[in-house]
Amino acid sequence: MxxxxxPKVPSGPIAEKWDRHKFAMKLVNPANxxxxxxxxxxxxxxxxxxxxxxGELGYNVLNFCIQDSPRRAHSIAxxxxxxxxxxxxxxxxxxxRLFYDTVKGGDYRSREAxxxxxxxxxxxxxxxxxAQGVPFAREYGGLLDNRSFGGAQxxxxxxxxxxxxxxxxxxxxxxxxxxxxxxxxxxxxxxxxLDVVLVDGKARGIVIRNLMTGAIEKYAGxxxxxxxxxxxxxxxxxxxxxxxxxxxxxxAHKRGALFANPCFTQIHPTCIPVSGxxxxxxxxxxESLRNDGRVWVPKNKGDRRPPDQIPEDERDYYLExxxxxxxxxxPRDVASRNAKQACDDGRGVGESGLAVYLxxxxxxxxxxxxxxxxxYGNLFQMYQKITDEDPYKVPMRIYPAMHYAMGGLWVDYNxxxxxxxxxxxxxANFSDHGANRLGASALMQGLADGYFVIPYTIGxxxxxxxxxxxxxxxxxxxxxxxxxxxxxxxLLSVKGAKTIRSIHRELGAVLWDDVGMSRNEAGLRRxxxxxxxxxxxxxxxxxxxxxxxxxxxxxxxxxxVADYLEFAELLTLDALNRRESCGGHFREESQTxxxxxxxxxxxxxxxxxxxxxxxxxxxxxxxxxxxxxEVHLTQRSYK
Amino acid sequence: xxxxLKIWRQAGPAATGHLEDYTADNVxxxxxxxxxLDVVNEGLARLGKDxxxxxxxxxxxxxxxxxxxxxxxxHGPDRGTTVCQLHMRRFKDGDTITIEPWRALAFPIVKxxxxxxxxxxxxxxxxxxxxxxxxxxxxxxxxxxxxEIAEQAMDSAACIGCGACVAAxxxxxxxxxxxxxxxxxxxxxxxxxxxxxxxxxxxxxxxVEGFGSCSNEGECEAVCPKEIPISNIARxxxxxxxxxxxxxx
Numbered sequence: 001m002x003x004x005x006x007p008k009v010p011s012g013p014i015a016e017k018w019d020r021h022k023f024a025m026k027l028v029n030p031a032n033x034x035x036x037x038x039x040x041x042x043x044x045x046x047x048x049x050x051x052x053x054x055g056e057l058g059y060n061v062l063n064f065c066i067q068d069s070p071r072r073a074h075s076i077a078x079x080x081x082x083x084x085x086x087x088x089x090x091x092x093x094x095x096x097r098l099f100y101d102t103v104k105g106g107d108y109r110s111r112e113a114x115x116x117x118x119x120x121x122x123x124x125x126x127x128x129x130x131a132q133g134v135p136f137a138r139e140y141g142g143l144l145d146n147r148s149f150g151g152a153q154x155x156x157x158x159x160x161x162x163x164x165x166x167x168x169x170x171x172x173x174x175x176x177x178x179x180x181x182x183x184x185x186x187x188x189x190x191x192x193x194l195d196v197v198l199v200d201g202k203a204r205g206i207v208i209r210n211l212m213t214g215a216i217e218k219y220a221g222x223x224x225x226x227x228x229x230x231x232x233x234x235x236x237x238x239x240x241x242x243x244x245x246x247x248x249x250x251x252a253h254k255r256g257a258l259f260a261n262p263c264f265t266q267i268h269p270t271c272i273p274v275s276g277x278x279x280x281x282x283x284x285x286x287e288s289l290r291n292d293g294r295v296w297v298p299k300n301k302g303d304r305r306p307p308d309q310i311p312e313d314e315r316d317y318y319l320e321x322x323x324x325x326x327x328x329x330x331p332r333d334v335a336s337r338n339a340k341q342a343c344d345d346g347r348g349v350g351e352s353g354l355a356v357y358l359x360x361x362x363x364x365x366x367x368x369x370x371x372x373x374x375x376y377g378n379l380f381q382m383y384q385k386i387t388d389e390d391p392y393k394v395p396m397r398i399y400p401a402m403h404y405a406m407g408g409l410w411v412d413y414n415x416x417x418x419x420x421x422x423x424x425x426x427x428a429n430f431s432d433h434g435a436n437r438l439g440a441s442a443l444m445q446g447l448a449d450g451y452f453v454i455p456y457t458i459g460x461x462x463x464x465x466x467x468x469x470x471x472x473x474x475x476x477x478x479x480x481x482x483x484x485x486x487x488x489x490x491l492l493s494v495k496g497a498k499t500i501r502s503i504h505r506e507l508g509a510v511l512w513d514d515v516g517m518s519r520n521e522a523g524l525r526r527x528x529x530x531x532x533x534x535x536x537x538x539x540x541x542x543x544x545x546x547x548x549x550x551x552x553x554x555x556x557x558x559x560x561v562a563d564y565l566e567f568a569e570l571l572t573l574d575a576l577n578r579r580e581s582c583g584g585h586f587r588e589e590s591q592t593x594x595x596x597x598x599x600x601x602x603x604x605x606x607x608x609x610x611x612x613x614x615x616x617x618x619x620x621x622x623x624x625x626x627x628x629x630e631v632h633l634t635q636r637s638y639k
Numbered sequence: 640x641x642x643x644l645k646i647w648r649q650a651g652p653a654a655t656g657h658l659e660d661y662t663a664d665n666v667x668x669x670x671x672x673x674x675x676l677d678v679v680n681e682g683l684a685r686l687g688k689d690x691x692x693x694x695x696x697x698x699x700x701x702x703x704x705x706x707x708x709x710x711x712x713x714h715g716p717d718r719g720t721t722v723c724q725l726h727m728r729r730f731k732d733g734d735t736i737t738i739e740p741w742r743a744l745a746f747p748i749v750k751x752x753x754x755x756x757x758x759x760x761x762x763x764x765x766x767x768x769x770x771x772x773x774x775x776x777x778x779x780x781x782x783x784x785x786x787e788i789a790e791q792a793m794d795s796a797a798c799i800g801c802g803a804c805v806a807a808x809x810x811x812x813x814x815x816x817x818x819x820x821x822x823x824x825x826x827x828x829x830x831x832x833x834x835x836x837x838x839x840x841x842x843x844x845x846x847v848e849g850f851g852s853c854s855n856e857g858e859c860e861a862v863c864p865k866e867i868p869i870s871n872i873a874r875x876x877x878x879x880x881x882x883x884x885x886x887x888x
Contacts, residue, residue, distance in 0.1 A: 053773040068694065068753075069760050071800055072702045088780060124776075131776035133769045133829040135793040142783025160793060166701055167796060174768035181764040189757065212749055241696040275669040280677055281698045382699075385724055388669075451773045499684045501677070546689040550651055551750040554680075554690045 003258065003611055005622045008412040009113040014630055015095075018117045021413070022456055026463035033058035036462050037221035039206055041193045041248055043070030045165075045443060046426025047227030048172035049450025055179030057455055062219055063176070064188045064208060066243060066556075071173045074229060074241040075446060078165025079286050080149060081157035082443040084122035089146055093154040095119045101152050102441060103631045105331070106406070106434020107583035107599065109264070111607070112630055113413060114431045121448040126158055128451055132171040136160050149439040150287060150331055157440045162286060162378055168443055172450070191217070192556065193248040194487075195480040196224055196255050196422060199470060203422035207480045209488070211556060214549040216481050216488075218472040223421045223458055226252060227450065230405030230427040232265070234564045234571065235516075236508020238402035239271060239284045245560040246567050249409050249428050257417040258609040258622060260410035260430035262567070263575035266437055266584045267517050268403035269335035272386050273355040277505075282401040283386060285358075285379055287439055290328045290335070292363035292372065293396065295319050297356050301346035307357055307395050318342060323639055331636075333436055333584050333597070336400035340517045341595075343399075350397045359395035400517060404442060406433040406584065407574070410609040410624070414457035415449060418609075420465065423458060425449035430607065435583025488548050491558045496541035500554060503538050504561045507568055510534065515572050520588040524576040531572065532616055535565040566615055573610075577621065580604040592635070601633055640666040640727065643735040644679070646691055649748050656748065658737065668728035672715065673698060673705065675727055676738075692751040698723045700864060703799030706806070707752055708739040713803035713862045721801065721864040741802055743811035744849040756802050758848035759816060766840035767820040769829050782828050795822035797865045804859035810851030815859040817841050818875035819867050825878055835882035842879060 010021040028036065036059050040051040043065040051063040065073060085098040098119040103110060126144070130136065136158050137145040146155040160167040179185040190211040197205035197218070205220040231246035232238035253259045270285045296317045298310055318338055320327045330338075339356045342348060349355050364372055369392060373380070380391050387397070408430040415423050415431075426446040433441065510530050514523035538561065546552040581590045581597035582604070590598045606623040613619050642663040649656030663679050670678070673695050680690040696704040700721040707722045709715035715725045730736065738752065746754040796819070804815035821838050824830030830837070853872055860869045 049773075056772040067696060067702075067704060068756055069703075069800065071760075072696055072704050074697060074702070077697045077699060077701050086779070126779045127776040128771070128773055130779040130782075131769065131771040131829060133792075133824050133827050135789055135796050135823065135827065136779075137793075138784055138786045138789040140786050142785050143780050160796075163701065163797065166799075167793075170796065174763060175771075175773075177760060177764040178768045178770060180760075187760070189760075212755075241702065242698055243696050276667050278667060278670045278674045278678055280671070280674050283699050382724075385720070385726065386671075388726070388728055455773070495687065497685065499681045501681055501684075543684050543687060545684050545687050551692055551753060552689075553692055554684065 003418055003622055005258070005410070005418070005609060005624050006412060007111060007624055008414060009111070010413065014113065014116045017113050018120060025456055025460035028459045028463050030058055034060055036060060037062065038223050038225065038458065039219055039221040040064070040225045040227065041206065042073065042227035042229065043173070043176065044073035044075035044227060044229060044426060045169055045172060045446030046450045047073070047225070048169065048176045049447050050225055050227060050425055050454050051185050052172060052175035052179050053451050053455045054458070055182070055184035058184070061179070061185040062188065062221060063185050064191045064193060066190065066192050066211065068189055070176060070187065070189065071170060073169060074244050075169045075443070076166045077241065078443055079162045079284065080288065081147065081159035081164045081440040082125065082168065083149070083156050083440045084126045084158055084444065085119055085156060086123055086126060088144060089155045091154045093156050097154065098122060098156065100631055102432070102438060103434070104636070105436055105438040107436050107597070107636065108434065108601070108605070108628065108631070108633050109261070109582050109607070109626065110432055110434030111626060112628060117453070118432050118445060118448050121452045122444050124452055125444060125447045129168060129171050132175060134160065134167050134171045150329065152438070165443060168447065172447070193228070194251060194484045194559070196252045196419070197476050197480045198255055198419065199474060199476045202420045202465070202467070204470060205472065205477060207477070207484050209484070212551055214552065216484055218477045218481055220470055220472050220477070222462060222467045223423065225423045225425060225454065226409070226428050227425040228428045230408065231567060232402045232405055234507070234568055235402040235511045236504050237274065237279060237282050239268060239282050242281055245563070247560050247563045249424070250563045250567050252409060252417065252419065252422060254612050255419060256612070257419045257422055258410040258611055259407070259570060260607050260609040261407035261574065262571040263515070263578055263585050264406035264435045264583065265402060266332065266404040266406060267336045267400045269332055269339060269400045270358065270398045271401035272383060273350060273397050273399040274352065283382065284401070284403065285383060285396070285398060287332065289358060289376060289379060292375070293328065293358040293360050294362060295328050295356055295358055297342045297347040297349060303347070307349070316347070325639060331436070333586070336517050337586060339400055355397035355399045357395035358398045360391065361395070364392065404437055406430065406435060406437055410607065414460065415453055416457070416461065421461065423454060425454060435585055487559070488555065491544050491555060491562065492548060494539065494542050494544065496543050498537070498541045498543060500542055500544065500558045500561050503534060503542060504564070507531070507534055507561070507564060511568055511571070515575050518586050518588055519575050521576065524572055527572045528569065528576065531565065531569045538562065538565055570610055570619060573619070574608055577608060578604055596637070599635070640668065640730065640732040642666055642730060645735065645737040646752070647739045648691070648751055651750055652747055666727050668726070670727045671698065671723060672707070672709070672725040672727065673723050692753045694753050695723055700724045701799060703801035706741050706754060706801055706803070708741065708806060710737050713741065713806040714864050719864060719866045741806035743805045745811065745813070746802060746805065758850070759800050759802065759813070761848065762813065762817060762841050762844045763820065765844035766833065766837040767824070769824065770833060784827060788826055792823050792826040795819045795826070795867065795871055798867055799865055801864065803862045803864060805850065807858040807862040808851065809856070809858070810854060812853045813845045813850040814853040814872045814875065815863065815867060815869065817845060818871035821875045821878055822871045825874065834878065835886035838875060838878040838882050
């Protein structure tokens with residue numbers, strides 16, 4: 001099947017594209033909607049909002065998640081907030097400015113038309129969430145409050161304490177449960193999608209494993225929506241939930257959905273450092289701390305004195321030194337790279353030497369302990385719980401950690417992948433954040449996709465395509481289920497001596513060392529040699545205890561790691577192919593004399609969409625040229 | 640540290656369970672409780688033995704998935720802490736720790752330490768929402784809400800739905816869980832329209848699921864990782880009486 005990479009961006013001025021497109025799209029008559037079955041995989045912000053909205057419209061929706069309840073999806077852990085171009089602060093915000101900031105923040109590697117639509121819809125999201133009863137922070141007069149976030153000079157971030165993701169997800173979850181009660185949506189918790197079923201080239205169903213009974217189940221529908229999140233846990237340690245995984249997206253990729261820009265990963269600068277080999281995940285400390293904390297390391301290599309014994313003139317406040325105008329508030333990618341450089345230089349702190357200080361002493365002296373407590377009390381408490389150190393007295397130790405995946409399955413303007421009928425929403429797709437995501441924009445994208453984009457575009461797909469009725473008795477379902485069963489049987493039959501976790505940890509180390517914050521040709525080639533060996537090691541030496549016919553968390557984990565061992569190769573290859581630095585992707589070969597990321601617009605102004613050709617075989621690269629009619633491309637500078 | 644563990648093992652929903660003894664060696668005080676169990680499970684895997692099944696996901700205290708009773712206390716000894724945030728420095732070398740699942744009729748055991756909390760989802764489905772379809776919402780600033788009310792609603796909305804309140808209650812009552820959602824929505828103007836129906840429907844559903852009633856002991860509040868107070872239950876009771884009297888439901 002020849003792949004055509006048509007982004008299907010509507011014609012007309014950027015501000016009118018979405019409205020024109022909405023009118024041009026075909027509709028499904030209300031009485032006919034119930035005749036269509038739509039499969040939604042995932043119940044995070046994108047999945048829950050899509051399932052609820054499609055249920056409200058009258059479609060017959062089947063909604064799957066791996067957790068015991070849809071409310072547990074990892075969107076729940078987002079802390080900071082959600083951006084929207086409401087301009088409630090009268091500070092000059094607009095749809096155009098949010099669009100502009102997002103394209104620039106993404107280092108000019110996103111699709112303009114998608115980003116503009118996202119900025120347009122941002123205002124509707126806030127209205128919808130307020131109507132659901134989301135308890136956003138308010139000012140004394142009763143109106144909605146905003147705060148500022150990185151990459152913007154206006155105050156446009158709406159928030160609910162440090163739990164914005166939780167409150168937005170519960171809003172979507174409650175709407176979803178209302179549809180479940182009305183029997184518009186059928187919910188399938190503790191189910192993991194293991195294959196997508198194609199009939200006549202179109203996505204017509206999925207094969208899942210019932211995680212409680214181990215049964216392989218098949219579900220047929222007229223379209224499939226994946227909202228299965230990002231692939232951060234490929235790195236083993238990340239800020240993602242421990243069950244987050246790439247499996248659903250990867251299996252779709254193996255069935256023909258192109259995977260775009262996998263090397264665009266976001267490493268968050270302020271996380272609590274690794275404390276030992278037992279560590280299972282890393283905890284984020286909100287980036288807002290950099291408003292008052294000063295980042296420093298000792299000037300001298302190997303200085304192991306406790307921080308209070310290092311005199312002021314032997315400290316290097318390197319962000320303030322190198323970026324006098326932005327100081328400690330440089331963007332995430334810049335802050336992360338500089339922390340790594342300081343540690344690589346032998347000036348890291350803490351037991352491992354893989355940390356830098358985030359010091360609040362000056363801020364406490366300036367505004368007092370009480371003000372700091374009011375602003376950051378919950379974060380300081382969380383830090384103390386994990387590290388057993390009091391950050392009011394001792395500087396915090398922080399280090400960057402894998403956080404978010406900008407890359408994902410390639411989708412067109414309608415959020416449809418290269419497999420007709422297979423739509424991809426939220427973090428699982430690639431479209432809106434380019435090479436770097438701005439803070440408070442992930443929640444915005446998930447909800448825009450689910451509440452306001454897919455309800456329109458899926459109707460157009462259903463109305464425009466003949467979809468003959470079929471059941472799970474079709475041969476394609478049997479073939480997919482047999483494949484899934486075979487893989488499970490193989491995993492259980494290896495009976496080696498290595499634990500799944502130990503191999504995952506090794507993979508994580510390879511990716512972190514050579515495909516992490518800073519990448520170069522030699523390192524990427526080294527990773528490309530090591531990953532297939534690890535994969536081989538896994539399939540020969542892994543131990544997957546237990547049986548397939550009941551709840552078996554080892555088996556679930558093994559399947560996910562097996563997919564990561566394939567995916568990691570693509571991630572690395574994409575990083576090798578892109579011989580430019582942009583956003584979170586830093587190629588050492590491409591930097592300015594001041595060691596900043598240097599884009600190569602002449603050669604790399606495209607989305608790299610990869611076609612699967614077999615495990616261990618070179619994938620085929622398809623390019624979607626990125627055209628910038630609105631935003632002028634410039635070199636980012638934070639000096 | 641070296642720890643003696645007594646862990647509930649149960650092969651499946653219908654099987655008979657029992658406490659089994661394990662030893663955890665080389666436990667670092669910096670490990671979280673769940674990381675300690677990860678290490679025990681890695682040891683079992685090396686022996687080709689079935690891992691101890693337990694739920695967890697975000698491991699930072701917000702998803703509500705983790706659910707262990709540690710030495711008789713849901714989420715363990717620390718106040719306002721989920722078991723994923725509990726650290727081993729809280730224990731001493733040589734300690735014996737008993738680890739059990741949530742125990743309640745409405746939360747049947749799936750395997751080992753994993754329970755089925757679908758009953759909570761069904762209670763929310765019965766009425767724990769505002770019935771607004773996507774698309775027609777008025778501007779977010781149309782209805783001013785006082786900061787004080789918004790903060791109170793947020794205090795209640797902070798519930799993570801973990802079910803520790805049920806596990807701690809001798810009646811296995813879901814009152815704290817329900818009352819948090821009922822309070823959150825009853826406090827806000829958006830929740831007014833369905834206020835009476837909501838409280839009746841949710842309480843009816845809890846009865847169907849087999850949760851007990853409340854006898855005001857306050858154990859739920861003591862173990863709640865988000866420290867949601869039982870004043871929410873008082874508010875729910877008022878909402879219930881009000882629905883009976885005013886709406887004649």
